[in-house]
Amino acid sequence: MSGRHAARRHAAPRRRPRLRTVLPALAGVTVLTVGGMGTYAYWTDSATVQGGALVSGSLDLTIDGQQGNPTSYTWSALATSGLAPGESRAAVMTVANAGDVPFTYHATGASGGDAGLRGTMTIRVVLGGVKVPDNDNAYPIQETCSGGTDTFDAHLDASGAVQVLPTGGGTDPRLAKSASIGVCVQVTMDSDAPDSVQGKTYQPSFTFTAAQATS
Amino acid sequence: MTLRAPVVLAALALCLVLAPVRGSLASWTDSGSVTSGTLSARTLQSVPLSCTGGGASVTISWTPSTSPATLTYTAKTSQSATALPVTGNSSTTVTTTLLVGLLGALLGSTVTVVVTGSLPGTLWVTTQQITLRYTPIILGAGGLTCP
Known part of the structure; x- marks a missing residue:
């Protein structure tokens, strides 16, 4: 031990x-x-971001910069006096997309004025067409529409609106945001217009309808 | 078999719920109307007629309208479809000889001369008329008289 x-x-x-x-x-x-540990306070801070106002978009079709709704836009470019058989007038209206979304559109036409004269006035609608003036300005004055795509070429009856754009059975054309296109309208008095329509008046009208493009 | 019925009913109910949801996706629309200013058809101008002469013949004259183009003129009496000769597109001469066949002329009456201007290539016309007085020529007196 x-x-x-x-x-x-x-x-x-x-x-x-x-x-x-x-x-x-x-x-x-x-x-x-x-x-x-609970006594150790973390530093904190905060900041508030003020969100901008959320404004919904718009679908806005204009014709020559005019709304045409609810009051119809008076299109003076086509107006004329002194039209004789075989003569024609043409003018272009500008259809524009002034909204925020693309749309497709179509148009109908109707006519007012003297019934006899309506039966002798041929309306031609040309999408994307341009006016060709009659430079000599001598009888018969024949202004026309050139280029583009013809969508209508017939009389407009007073019996009701008829589709003038696009061509019957065609697909409504599309207009992108901020885009525009000219629609040329040519009015021709038939050369066999009867004597009874002298001095009478005629007034075509058109209604464009746009729908939001969904694809 | 007993389970299938509830399953089918559930599927149908789901469809009913979903279908209205799809329909609610309405797209925006807008429209605009355009009314053209008035288009007026022309009116052919009627020209004033002047009458000169008397007795065996009178001459009716006018200045051809050139609006919108020079009109083409014809003349006749309202009592007959026979055309009167037009000279230079601006006058016609009516003689008692031309009126021989008219009963009214033989008895002494009035003769209406109708001058018609036509726009070439169209159906449009403008007419103007003048009425002459006719009395049978007796011993060199009478005949046509301008109004």
């Missing part, structure tokens, strides 16, 4: 800490620590 061994025998016996004692202590430390 060694002295060392003897000393060891006489020392107070070391006791291992019991879980019953350690666990409450740990719990207390944890509580204190967590509670202490």
Whole structure:
């Protein structure tokens, strides 16, 4: 036996800490620590972004820059006096998309004025056409529409509106945002117009309808 | 078999719910109307007639209208379809000889001369008339008289 061994025998016996004692202590430390952490305030800041007003788009068809709705736009370019058999007048109206979305459109035509004269006036509608003036301005004055696509060439009856654009059965043309196109209208008095229509008046009208393009 | 009926009913109900939703996707529309200014048909001008002479013949004259183009003129009496000769598109001469066949002329009456201007190539015309007095010529007196 060694002295060392003897000393060891006489020392107070070391006791291992019991879980019953350690666990409450740990719990207390944890509580204190967590509670202490709550006292460390993070820096914060905030900023408010004011959103701009949300304005809905619009679908807006104009003719020569005019709305034509609810009051019909008076198109003076085609007006004339002194029309004789075999003569024709032509003028171009500009259909534009002044809205925010593309649309497709079509047009109908009707006529007013003297019934006899209506039966002798031929209307020709040319999408994308341009006016060709009669430079000599001598009888018979024959202004015409050139280029583009013919969509209508007949009399307009008073019995009701008829489709003049696009051609019957055709697909409504499309107009992109900010785009525009000319629609040339040519009016011709038939060369066999009866004598009875002298001095009479005639007034064609057109209604354009646009619908939002969905594809 | 018992499970199929509820399944079918559920599918139908789903369709009914979804169908109105699709229909609610209405696209925007806009319209504009254009009314043309008035187009007026021309009126051919009637020209004034002048009458000179008397007795065995009178001459009726006019200045041809050139609007919108030079009209082509013809003349006749209202009592007969027989055309009177037109000279230079601006006058016609009526003689008692031409009126021999007219009962009214033989008895002494009036004769109306109708001058018609036509726009070439069309059906449009303009007419003007003048009435002459006729008395039978006796011992060199009488005949046609301008109004």
